[in-house]
Amino acid sequence: MKKTASILLALCMPFLLSGCWSSEEITTLAIVMGIGVDAAADGEYEVTVQIAQPSNLKFMSGGDNQDAYFNASSTGIGIQQQMHQFETELSREIYNGHMEMIVIGKEAAEGGLEQIMDYFYRESEARFNIPIVIADGKASDLLDVELKLERLPVSRLAGMLSTNRVDMVVRKITMDDFLRNAVSNSSATLPIIEQLEEGALETKGVAVFDKYKMVGELDQEQARSMLILTNKYGGGIATIELPDNGVFTFEITKSSASVKPECENGELSVNAEVYLEFRVSDVSEIGELYSDEARHNAEKMVNAAMFERLADVITRSRELNADVFDFADIIYCRYPRESESSIKNWDEEFRNLPVSISVTSKMYSSGAVLKNIQ
C-alpha cells in the first residue's frame, strides 16, 4: 500500500509543477452568442460578434435593462484571423460554445460560403446544429435589431424561426442540414430575414444555394410550396384572391406529400401526391359553407390554387437550376442502378425531369359560425 501511495504522489508531481492549460476562469471568457459575416471589399469579410454581458443579463425585475450585449466587428481575410483579432482587442478570450445563431449577409452568401462554413465546422467548440440565417441587407444591422421581449437580438432571431407556427413559411435550417445538401446533389436553402423600418423583422423567403454559392431566392409563397412538397410544412395561413377581388383565407392545419419516383424502361419521372387539410379563417362572400356542395367547390378552389403554386415553385427551381426538393436523393434511393448515369449531370437531368403533381384537400371546419352573418 505504501508503494502505490508513493507512486500516486510521484505521478502527480509533474502536474503540480506545470499547472493546468485548459482551465479558463469564467470571468475571462467573452461569451459569444451569435456571429454575423458580411462581404467587405475584394474578398475580405466583416465579422461581427455579439457578446453577452452577464452582469446586465441577470434577471432584474423592473430594473432598467441597459444593453445586455455589445457587438464587436472587424474586417479581414479569414474568419479565424478576425477571432484572434477580437481576442487582442477585447480583454477576454473568445468562447463560442454557446453560439445560438450564424447570420450571413446577402452579398457574402452570393460570393460563396466555403470559407465561412469551413471555419465553423472545423472549429471544435461550435456545434453542428447551429441555425444559419441570411440577412437581406447587412448581417451587422440584423444583429443590432431593436429589442422587444428578448434581451439579446440573437435570441429574438432564433425565436422567430422556431416558434412562429402561425405563418410557417420558413423552417429553421441548421448547419448540418446545409452541409448535408452541399455534399449531395440537391441544393440547400436558407431562410432570409428582412429588416423593415423601426425594428420590424419579417421572413422574406428562402435563399437557394448551389453547393456553397447562393444562386437565387424564393418568395414566401414559393417557399411554402417547397416546404409542402418536401413534406416539412407544419401549417400556416394562406390566401386566395377570388375573381371579384374578394379574398378567401384558410389555415392549412395538416399537409403531407408523398413523392414517388417512377422508372419505366430507363425513363425517370416523379409523381407527387399532396394531401391538405385546412380550416376556413375568413371569407368575403362564398356564403354558407356547411352544405356539401359549398364545401366541395371550396376544396376544388383550394386544389386549383395550390396546384398552380406548386407548379410555379417547380418552374422557378428549374430556372435556378437547383433541385430544392431532394428529388436526386429520392430517385437514387429508389433506383440506384438506373439513376447512376443521370445523377452524374443532374443539372440538365433535373431541368427536364417530368414531375406530375396532384393535390387533394379536405376542409374540415368553417370556424365557429355556420354562415356569414349578413
Next chain:
Amino acid sequence: MSEKKLTKWQFISIGVFFMMGTILHTSFVSAIAGRDAWLIPIMGFVMFLPTLIFCWRIGNMFPNTGLYEINELVFGNIGGRIVTFLYFLFFLNVATLNHVEMSAFSATYLLRGTPIVVCGIMIVMAAVYAIKKGIITVGRASGALVILMLVLNAISFIQAIPQMDIDFTAPAMVQSPGVYARSSHISSTIMYGEGLALMVFAGRTGKKVNMGKSMLIIMLIAMVYMIQIHLREVLLLGPLVQFTRLPSLEAARMTGKSDTVSRTESIYSLIMLLCSLFRVLISFFVSLSALRKVFRLKTYQALVVPMAAFIAAYSLYALESPEDSYFYAVNTTPFIWALFTFVLPMFTLVIAVIKRKAKLPDRGGAV
C-alpha cells in the same frame, strides 16, 4: 476467503468493456462505408469467425491456459517464447495506437489547451494505478461498471431518437463491393481482432469458464454494441458521417432538444474516455504479461511504471502525427493486424491439431 480467479461474468464484463473501447475507432469504418457503416460490424464479425473458431478449439484443447502458455505448449520452449514475443510486439502496438487515439481525443475535445503529451501521461497514470491494484480487482470492478456504461449508452441512444432520420440509410448496400471488403477487413482486424488480447486471461479464469463460449458471448455483445454506435451516427449525421473525424462525439453533440439538457456531449465524451481507457489498460497489461513470459521474470510489478512511461513516450512518435491516426488505420494497419489476429492464431491451431493427431494414434491418451 476471497477467490483469486476471475468468474465467468467477470471475464465477460472485462471482455465487453474492452470491446466498448472501439468507440474511438468508429471513424475508420464510417469514413469508408459512409451510410452503410452500421452493416459493417456484421460482416466484420463474419470475417472474424476463423479467429473465434481458433479461440473455441484452443480453449477446449487446453482448458484454462492463457494464450502464452498455449504457445509454449504448442511450439515448445524456444518457439513458444518467440511467438509470445511476436504477440508482445502486437499488443504493445495495440496499446500505443489506442493510447494515441485517446490522448488526441482528450487533447482536442476535453482539455482543449493541454499539450498531447500531458494527456498521454495522465491516461497512462490511470492505467498504472489500475494495474497496480491487480487485474482481479479490475475484473471485479468491471462487473458493475459495464452495466453502468451500457445503460448510459442506451439512454443516450434513446434520447437521440427524435432527431434521427431513417432515410439517411436509404440506398443500402449499393456501394462497390471493394468498399465493403475493405471496411469489414478493417472492422474484423482492428475492432474485433484486438479482442484476441482477452485470450491471455484464460489462465486466470476459474474452473468452469469455457473460453470459446465466453469469447463468443463477448464478441456478440460487441457486435450489437458496434451496430448501435454506427446506426446512431448514420441516423444523426447522414452523409456527413464520412467527413467527421469523431462521428460518435459529433452525433452526441447533435442530440439535445430543450436548452437545459441540450449540450450533453461532455458527459458522453467522459463515457467514451472510460471505455477507451479500459482498452488501453487491458492491452497494456497483456503486453506486460507477454514480456514477463518471454523473459521468465518472476513478477511484472517492477515493469509496470517503466512500460507505461515507454508507451506514453513512444505514442508521440508511433505515427507521423498523432492527430491523424485515421490515415494509418484505414490503409496499412489492417494488414499488419491481420497478420497477428488471423495468420498467427491459425498457424498455432494447425500445429496444435497436428501435434494432437501425432500424439493420439501411438499412445492413445490425451495430451
Next chain:
Amino acid sequence: MSESVEKNIQRMEAMFRGDRDFVVREFELPDGTKAAVIFIDGLVNAKVISEHVIKPLMRGRPVNVSETGSAFSDEEAAKAMLSGDTVVFIDGIGSAEYYNTKGFPTRQVSEPETETVIRGPREGFTESLQMNTALVRRKLKTTHLRMELIQIGERSKTAMCLCWLDDVANPELIDEVRRRLELIDVDGVLSSGYIEEYIEDAPYSVFQTIGSTEKPDVVAGKLLEGRCALLVDGTPFALTMPMLFVENFHSPEDYAIRPYFATFLRLIRFAAFFVSLALPAFYVALVNFHQELIPAPLLYTIASASEGTPFSLTVETAVMLLTFEILREAGVRLPRPAGQAVSIVGALVMGQAAIEAGVVGAPVVIVIALSAMSGFVSPTASNAVAVLRWLLLLAASLTGGFGLVMTLLCVYLHLTSLTSIGAPYLHPIAPLSPRELGDTIVRIPVEMMINRPSPFHTLDKRRKAPYNRATFTEGLPNEGSEP
C-alpha cells in the same frame, strides 16, 4: 504466599504502596485465628462484602457468593483485587481465597446519541461489559450464541468479549479474528477504536472496514447475518466484523418502516454520498473546463456572480470548504447547547456576509453547503468523504472532467480491492451478485430475505423458510373471489 496473615498484608501494601483506595480489614474467626479481608474501595460493592463475606466468616458459616477462586501468588491476588474481587487471607492457610463482589457504578441503559432512531428499539450499550453482554444475550436467547472472553492490554488488561453464533458464523472467520486479536501486544486499550485499526485488513485506507454500533439490536442483526461482534469493556461501541461498504448506508430503522420508504431513504443516502463526494469537484470542472454543459441562463448567473470575486474559482471553493469543515468541528466539540448555536449562526452569517462582501460567489456557497450537509447523511462514511473530497477537488481543478473521472475510477478500484477480514468490501456491487442487491441498495420486503449474505460463507445459508402468506389471504374479502 506465606502462612501468616501479617506478612501477606505487608507484601500487598508494598505492592500498592499505600494507595488511598487500598483497604485492609482485619478480624478474627470464631475459633480465634486471625484473618484479613483486602479490597479496592470503589471497585467493590461494600454492602455485599459486609453482608456476605465478613459476617458469615465471623460466624463460621461458609461464604455464599456467586464466583470464587483461590490465588496462590501475589500477582493473582492483585489481579483479582483490580477486577473488583475481595481477597481473604486466613492465618495458617497457604493460599488466599477471592470472592466476586464487583459493584462499580455504571451508566444506565439510555438511547445512544449517535444512532437516534424514530421507530425501533432505543436501548444502547453502556460502558460495563457485563451489561453489554446481557443486552446482547436478551436479543438472541439461543445456546448457540458464543461469548469468548479475551484480555488485551498489558497494563489496561481490558476484557473483551468476542461473540458469534456458532451454528451460523463461519469458524474460519472466527479463528482469523481471534488470531489477529492475539497478535495485539499493546500496553493500554482504552476504546474500541484502538482495536479497530489493529485488526483491519487495510489500515492505510480512508474507508472504515470494521463496523461500530451502539445498539444491541443492530449487533444481534449482524450476528444473525453470520458476522462476529467484539464488545470491549469500557466503551459503549461494539465492533462488528466483517463490514461491507453498503452498511454505511444502512440504518437500524430501515427494517422498522415500510420497504418502499426504506428503499427511498437508502437511495437518498447513496445519492447524498456521491453528492458530498463529487459536487464541489464537479462544479469546478463544469465552470472552469466544460462551460458548454451549463445552460445559457445559468451561465449568465454564474458569470455575473463571479464577476467581482477576487479569487479564482478553485481557491474560492477550497476556502469555503475549509470554513464549513471548521464550523462542523466547532459545532461537535462544543457542549451541546453552544454547539447548536455555533454551527447555525456560523453557517448563515458567514455565508451571507461573504456573498455580500463579494469575497465569494453565491453559487459556490450553495454548492459547498449542499455538499457539506449531504456529508452528514451517513456519519460513518462522512470522515472518508471529507478527505476524498479534497483529492477530487484537486484533480478537477487541474484537469477538469478528465481528472474527475479518472480519480473516481481510482477510488472505485481502491474500494474494490479492499477486503474486510477476507470478505470483499464492495460485495454486492464489485463482485456483482444481483440476487443480493435486494437487501443492500434497496430494501426488499422481509419475506424475500431468505438467504444470508454470501461473502461470509455462513454454515446455514438460509435465514428462514419462505413465509407462507397464502394460508391467511384466502379469507380476506377483497380477494376478488366473489362470484
Next chain:
Amino acid sequence: MIFVIAGFAALTAYELPGLIKRRDAKEIAAVTLITAAALYYFVCYALSVNAWSPMDRLVHWLESGLGLSYSRFG
C-alpha cells in the same frame, strides 16, 4: 514541459532501488532498458527532434515495399 519529463524519469527510476535490493539481474536489465527507451523518446520530444519510430518504418516499408496498403489500389 521539462518538468513533465523530469517527473516521469524520476518516477521510472523509483523502481530501481527496490530491484537492486532483490538482485534480479534480468529484471534490472529489463527495467533500465525500457526506462532508457522511454527517456529517449521523451528527450527527442522535448528537443522536438524527429525520433526513429519502428511503427512508421514498418508502415512505409509495407506501403512502398510490399504494396500492402489500400492507398495503393484506392
